[in-house]
Amino acid sequence: MRQKRVYLACFILHFLLITTISCRDTLWLVAHKLTILPWALSGPAEKAESIASGALGQNLAPSNPVRCAFLAYLHIAGIERGYGYFAPNVPVSYKLVFELHYRDGRVEYELPLANSAAAGLRVAGLLDEIGRTRYDPLREYLVKMVARSIWRDHPGATTTRAVFGTINLPSIAEFEQGKRESYQVLYAYDFSLRDDAAESHEP
Numbered sequence: 001m002r003q004k005r006v007y008l009a010c011f012i013l014h015f016l017l018i019t020t021i022s023c024r025d026t027l028w029l030v031a032h033k034l035t036i037l038p039w040a041l042s043g044p045a046e047k048a049e050s051i052a053s054g055a056l057g058q059n060l061a062p063s064n065p066v067r068c069a070f071l072a073y074l075h076i077a078g079i080e081r082g083y084g085y086f087a088p089n090v091p092v093s094y095k096l097v098f099e100l101h102y103r104d105g106r107v108e109y110e111l112p113l114a115n116s117a118a119a120g121l122r123v124a125g126l127l128d129e130i131g132r133t134r135y136d137p138l139r140e141y142l143v144k145m146v147a148r149s150i151w152r153d154h155p156g157a158t159t160t161r162a163v164f165g166t167i168n169l170p171s172i173a174e175f176e177q178g179k180r181e182s183y184q185v186l187y188a189y190d191f192s193l194r195d196d197a198a199e200s201h202e203p
Helices: 002-031 039-055 065-077 117-132 136-153 172-176 193-200
Strands: 093-102 107-110 157-168 182-192
Antiparallel strands (some): 093 107
């Protein structure tokens, strides 16, 4: 009988976590005005999303054992994200541009490219992941991993600046008036080949 109660408690906790994550992701969309719901709901949704994040331990310090335990379980169970069910409009598009600098003063611009439709989908998913990452060191690390792949194709480059931002699409009325998409910079990171080489030789 006691064993059944333990199983029931684990079952309830597991699905409570799924429900909390689902609500958090949906509230995030509403808070950022990415749904057809009235914009007046964005304020309450932002507060509710903060409460849901707090319940998942995301407001605790990264080294907090409770947060680490929650995060480990969520990743092992495969329920850490991807449970937002509200998608009535086109989501925000992210863009990552690399500015490559050479010793002779040349500057080139590159985008992360994919050699197949499947790889392109993965790149788009990675950009979405970078855009939604709140922890800056992790975001910088993800961008640096992409920068390394760009460096392999441009071995002569000495430094690169990675500029990450959103592509803002105009409304139908604005498009009819001649307005086109705009680019808003969110983050910029500078990397050097010397720092990358030093990191790769660390024991």
